Amino acid sequence: MRIQLNPEKCTGCQICESFCSFKKERMVWPAKSRISVLKWEQEGVFIPFVCQQCERAACYEVCPVGAIARNEKTGAMEIDASRCLGCKMCVTACPFGGVAFDPDQGRAIKCDLCGGDPECVKMCPTGALTFDREEKSALARKRQGAEKLAKYIEAIGR
Amino acid sequence: MRYQGYIGRYLEVDLTTGNIETKPLDEALVEGYLGGNGIGTRFLWDRVPEGVDPLSPENLLIFATGPLNGTLMPNSGRMELIFKSPLTGIYGDSNTGGFLGPELKFAGFDLVIFKGRSPHPVYLWIEDGRAELRDAGHLWGKDTFETEELLQKELRDPGIKVAGIGPAGENLVRYASVQATTTRSFGRSGGGAVMGSKNLKAMAVRGFGPVRIADPERFYAVATRSHFGVRGNDIYPAVSRYGTPGIVAIMNRIGRFPTKNFQLGGYDEVEKISAETLREKHFVRDIACFGCPVGCDKIYRVDDGPHAGLTVRSFEYESIGGFGASLLNPRLDAIMKANDLCDRLGLDVISAGRSISFAMELYQRDILKKEAFDGLDPAWGNMEAVFELLRRIAYKEGIGALLAEGTRRAAAEIGHGADHYAMEVKGQEIAAQDGRAQQSMGLAHATSNRGADHLKGFPTIDETGYPAEARRRYGEKYLPDMADPRSTKHKGFLIKDGEDFAAVVDSVGTCKSGGNFVLAQIYWPDVAEAVRYATGMDVDEDGLKRIGERVYNLQRAYNALHGITRKDDRLPRRFMEEPNYQSTPEGSVCRLEEMLPEYYSLRGWDAENGLPTKSRLRRLGLDDVIERLGPKLKA
Numbered sequence: 001m002r003i004q005l006n007p008e009k010c011t012g013c014q015i016c017e018s019f020c021s022f023k024k025e026r027m028v029w030p031a032k033s034r035i036s037v038l039k040w041e042q043e044g045v046f047i048p049f050v051c052q053q054c055e056r057a058a059c060y061e062v063c064p065v066g067a068i069a070r071n072e073k074t075g076a077m078e079i080d081a082s083r084c085l086g087c088k089m090c091v092t093a094c095p096f097g098g099v100a101f102d103p104d105q106g107r108a109i110k111c112d113l114c115g116g117d118p119e120c121v122k123m124c125p126t127g128a129l130t131f132d133r134e135e136k137s138a139l140a141r142k143r144q145g146a147e148k149l150a151k152y153i154e155a156i157g158r
Numbered sequence: 159m160r161y162q163g164y165i166g167r168y169l170e171v172d173l174t175t176g177n178i179e180t181k182p183l184d185e186a187l188v189e190g191y192l193g194g195n196g197i198g199t200r201f202l203w204d205r206v207p208e209g210v211d212p213l214s215p216e217n218l219l220i221f222a223t224g225p226l227n228g229t230l231m232p233n234s235g236r237m238e239l240i241f242k243s244p245l246t247g248i249y250g251d252s253n254t255g256g257f258l259g260p261e262l263k264f265a266g267f268d269l270v271i272f273k274g275r276s277p278h279p280v281y282l283w284i285e286d287g288r289a290e291l292r293d294a295g296h297l298w299g300k301d302t303f304e305t306e307e308l309l310q311k312e313l314r315d316p317g318i319k320v321a322g323i324g325p326a327g328e329n330l331v332r333y334a335s336v337q338a339t340t341t342r343s344f345g346r347s348g349g350g351a352v353m354g355s356k357n358l359k360a361m362a363v364r365g366f367g368p369v370r371i372a373d374p375e376r377f378y379a380v381a382t383r384s385h386f387g388v389r390g391n392d393i394y395p396a397v398s399r400y401g402t403p404g405i406v407a408i409m410n411r412i413g414r415f416p417t418k419n420f421q422l423g424g425y426d427e428v429e430k431i432s433a434e435t436l437r438e439k440h441f442v443r444d445i446a447c448f449g450c451p452v453g454c455d456k457i458y459r460v461d462d463g464p465h466a467g468l469t470v471r472s473f474e475y476e477s478i479g480g481f482g483a484s485l486l487n488p489r490l491d492a493i494m495k496a497n498d499l500c501d502r503l504g505l506d507v508i509s510a511g512r513s514i515s516f517a518m519e520l521y522q523r524d525i526l527k528k529e530a531f532d533g534l535d536p537a538w539g540n541m542e543a544v545f546e547l548l549r550r551i552a553y554k555e556g557i558g559a560l561l562a563e564g565t566r567r568a569a570a571e572i573g574h575g576a577d578h579y580a581m582e583v584k585g586q587e588i589a590a591q592d593g594r595a596q597q598s599m600g601l602a603h604a605t606s607n608r609g610a611d612h613l614k615g616f617p618t619i620d621e622t623g624y625p626a627e628a629r630r631r632y633g634e635k636y637l638p639d640m641a642d643p644r645s646t647k648h649k650g651f652l653i654k655d656g657e658d659f660a661a662v663v664d665s666v667g668t669c670k671s672g673g674n675f676v677l678a679q680i681y682w683p684d685v686a687e688a689v690r691y692a693t694g695m696d697v698d699e700d701g702l703k704r705i706g707e708r709v710y711n712l713q714r715a716y717n718a719l720h721g722i723t724r725k726d727d728r729l730p731r732r733f734m735e736e737p738n739y740q741s742t743p744e745g746s747v748c749r750l751e752e753m754l755p756e757y758y759s760l761r762g763w764d765a766e767n768g769l770p771t772k773s774r775l776r777r778l779g780l781d782d783v784i785e786r787l788g789p790k791l792k793a
Binding site: 028029 | 229264340366370378385445447451452457471
């Protein structure tokens with residue numbers, strides 16, 4: 001599973017960043033959050049961005065010491081901190097910033113899905129972040145797309 | 159500093175010399191005053207004595223966060239600005255939402271204090287523990303939107319947060335705002351003019367550090383409980399969907415929607431400017447301040463007509479009241495245009511709207527002649543004239559220069575009974591909150607330390623009657639009167655409790671509209687827990703109440719230094735003598751005198767002079783106030 005992003009529902013409140021960093025660092029530290037909200041304030045466009053746990057993960061491919069591996073239970077690509085060299089190859093390889101380097105601890109950090117119960121999803125007030133089976137979320141999107149058609153059919157009584 | 163939640167240090171910027179100092183935040187100070195509003199009040203009391211002209215270099219301009227800013231508590235993005243007000247001449251403060259407060263803490267500072275006056279325009283750039291003054295010659299004269307855009311380009315980071323003034327602040331309009339990330343405002347009391355008087359165009363902030371928490375487990379528990387409490391509150395869906403404009407229709411129904419400069423309590427074209435119409439015609443999307451699950455802010459867009467293409471954010475009930483009903487203008491797009499002009503020019507929407515409705519009423523009553531308006535037709539509802547008046551106010555041209563002084567000063571200048579139509583208390587204009595239809599609101603305006611204000615006492619419990627909230631907060635014994643807007647009984651208690659609680663909420667850095675007063679979900683025990691676990695300070699509910707009362711009394715004492723007494727706790731004659739017939743068929747006025755004795759008695763203030771008694775001040779640990787106010791006080 002992965003954290004699904006629904007940017008059209010994001011209000012830019014950054015609750016996800018605060019709670020993520022608190023879970024991981026025991027401090028409110030958005031700069032260390034594994035999830036980030038990219039903001040275009042004037043336009044009011046907000047895009048939450050977090051590792052999508054790629055099937056062919058670049059971070060995994062380039063790690064020279066095999067410190068990155070998939071957690072078979074949660075599906076998350078996890079970094080083994082004890083093996084991480086801090087070489088930043090994964091940071092460079094990820095095409096959308098899903099891995100970051102933490103200069104204070106000298107190692108790479110990324111979303112690990114909180115062991116299968118992601119904090120950001122739990123606290124997101126608008127449904128901009130969801131955590132569900134792929135099949136269910138694809139259906140949810142189809143349903144959203146079909147809503148107008150459903151109303152139309154209901155209206156003309158067919 | 160042994161307390162967490164705070165960063166533990168602040169900046170003091172001397173604009174005269176260009177010297178910037180980093181100072182440690184004093185432990186005893188935060189124990190006594192928490193932060194934000196409280197600490198700012200203490201600095202003002204200690205360092206800006208009576209006799210200091212608010213627009214002189216001796217005034218301070220204090221940007222202040224609190225211990226809960228930038229934490230997990232819901233809507234912890236609120237920040238205070240404290241100064242001596244050029245509009246009222248007494249204690250002044252203003253509060254903004256958005257992201258500026260948390261960003262300042264992430265950048266490594268709890269407060270920024272500005273003093274002195276720069277010899278030329280400057281801005282302060284704060285980044286991750288460092289600060290420097292930079293030349294702002296190229297920004298002077300620019301509006302707030304242009305200023306922010308130029309700063310983001312110059313500093314090469316779209317994530318910087320800016321607090322800045324527009325032309326109105328530069329030109330010392332007495333109710334100029336400081337805009338925080340353009341559309342959010344430190345609106346009230348004229349902080350923008352203080353900033354302009356210091357030749358300070360803006361403050362830009364960026365930070366990547368943490369806010370530390372003393373007891374993570376327990377703090378997490380109170381924060382999540384508060385989040386889910388707010389999200390589960392009965393009125394959460396409505397507040398979240400409509401924001402503050404949601405009360406337009408409700409206020410109109412109870413005759414509490416100021417129309418035609420308070421000549422009426424309701425507007426017959428209200429449905430054209432209601433939240434439903436606004437949403438249907440202009441809604442684009444929901445946006446939120448830092449850490450807020452409510453997201454009462456929206457983006458609205460105009461698609462056709464003369465203002466096609468206009469987009470506004472932070473478009474509130476007060477704009478719709480002030481530039482809609484109060485001016486007899488039923489065009490939402492024109493209200494949005496006026497709101498946009500205020501944001502860009504850097505004007506307080508409330509005082510600007512009220513100054514214009516004042517001028518229009520003076521024209522209606524032939525006290526001001528058409529010639530005074532220099533080619534404009536100031537007839538009710540003429541929004542083209544309103545747009546031009548806003549511009550003239552900001553640049554102090556013609557009649558704009560007069561209206562830029564605020565309604566009290568303008569009325570004194572005009573004479574001929576103009577003061578009867580100046581809807582102000584202690585020099586500050588009254589928001590779209592009629593004190594005749596809701597008695598407690600009248601009391602709130604009369605006693606607020608920054609002049610007319612709905613947000614200090616903030617009586618939401620009896621606005622339209624919320625017995626469940628009244629019961630939850632105060633128990634059975636105050637009902638039914640506590641929830642009855644027309645009753646004066648217990649309203650002294652409601653306002654005193656509200657003022658003390660608001661002083662605390664404004665000191666910790668959370669939002670009064672997002673859970674503390676509107677959606678009255680979070681109350682004394684919750685805030686006490688949050689402060690205790692965030693900071694590690696040994697403070698309980700009673701301790702917190704004492705802090706709130708201390709802050710409020712110190713503000714009153716500060717005002718007493720400036721000559722404020724009971725005689726100033728008054729309302730415009732219109733509230734006291736001209737009945738509002740939209741509120742009740744027989745017409746209602748504000749029965750202020752029925753409420754004040756209870757209020758003074760609960761405050762421990764002398765009923766004759768309206769000043770804190772020595773015994774109450776001693777109980778609050780304000781012995782130095784007794785010393786300084788001396789002979790003015792009674793035992």
